[in-house]
Amino acid sequence: MFSGLSAFPLTPMNAAGPDDVTFVRLIENLAEANVDSIGALGSTGSYAYLNRAERARIARLAVQHAGPVPVMVGIGATSTREVLHLAEDAQQAGAKALLLAPVSYQPLNSEEVYELYRNVSHELSVPLCVYDNPRTTRFEFSDELHARIARLPGVASIKIPGVPADPQAAKERVERLRKQIPSHVSIGISGDPLAATGLNAGCELWYSVLGGLFPRTALALTRAALAGDSEQAEQLSRELTPLWEMFHQHGSARVVAAAAELLGHVEAPCLPAPLQALNNTERTTLAALLDKLALSR
Template sequence: MFHGLSAFPLTPLKDGKFDERAFTHLLTPLVDAGVDSLGILGSTGSYAYLTLTERAHITRCAVSHANGIPVMVSIGALRLDDILRLAEEAQAAGAASVLMAPVSYQRLTHDEVYRLYDTVTHQLSVPLCVYDNPATTGFEFSDELMFAVAALPHVGSVKFGHVPENVAQLRARLPDTVSMGISGDWRAASALRAGFDVWYSVLAGLFPHTALALARSKEEGQSERLEPLWALFRRYGSLRVIAAAAEMMGKVATPALPFPLQAIHGEPREELSAILAKLELA
């Protein structure tokens, strides 16, 4: 489950409602390309803007169209009872694993985060990926907290938002059953060369063949070729950029993101159009 390339597609909306037809059309190329797993309702999937009922429906839809490819579903939410309900529904739908970041309106303490993961993991029957995403949650795991959480039952992977300097030391202290994953697509090549096991990829959610080529080669040159796109990701956020790309390609309706989020528009969108034409992504 937690190896290779995990593709994170958009959850497209149409008139503010889940667009199931567009979603399944986004999934088909990922399945056909042979990505190693699908990351559903992650940050790219706008999970925080959707109702529990919508999330359960989207999960069932993803599993039914995955053609046997493992599906990981985000269960992050503000309330514990919502997290546990989402976990139960994901497991019942056939999800192979779940993903959780420490989401909170009030910034959490290390003790609170540990108690959250301790409570949730003891209720799971599938593996969980721990998501360290301080840019979104406002909370950053210390190494010691990460080791403690990784030792909890059912933890199968850690999704880092950076490439630590001491990768070998971190791996040595993580349980053998816990893989190391990277997000932030521009970091993928260096992370995979450093020994990371899995790339949790926004790019792969729309351009699976390009992402697979980079994941398999691990070559910095291939990543450098994509630097104009990475620069837009860093400047505007990968969600807004990849949504604009999907809109321009006719893959999703415009607007595809939940209000008030917007895909990039104006001059940045024109810049993206030129970049996509030049890169000829697949």
């Protein structure tokens, strides 16, 4: 499951908590689009804002409605004890893999992060994906730390942030990491604006925010890159430049949430308070952009 397009949907919220009915519709859309995997309860899925019971329910719903598409479930939390509880819940729900970011309140050092992954990996019966997300966690992985963690039992993928924009520099960055980790551990690009560059540089999959709402658009870019058509992949990404600019300005989760609201796929507001999607002026800009791009769900 660690190749191709891994689509990360929203977990729509309402006054009572997660909106199960709307979430199921998003999952079913991804299954119908035949994405390669689904990433439930990632950052776009607002995992950090949900309690354990809500997260367990969302994991079950994702697995139940994904059909044959494998589901990876995020288990990040501030304590190893809670991470292990969440891992147990996700595995019982039928998750095929787990996604773990080094979430913290007190800043973590490298040895603490290694011990987190070591303790968790020894308790799992499904593969683990390392979530390298310094913008959110404020923790910077070194390649050496990635190498240590990648040799733990069950570690199967590393979800890296964006690569350099220059294609040669991106290739060199991916090759540097690849040389230090086992061959069975895949490297996946997140940071949607640089997805084409990362895939063309040697990443095996795209962990995609855009794909969670517009899977067919994301699949077209992914398939082109993995088929070796780097020019087509870059062209498809260039066409999305105004959307990538909004991602940079406001954060991808806010933009995708506003897009889902504007298109009527979720009720507004769908983000967990205090998070807010875009304001009225920004929504007007996004609405015009969505109309122009005509993205495929």
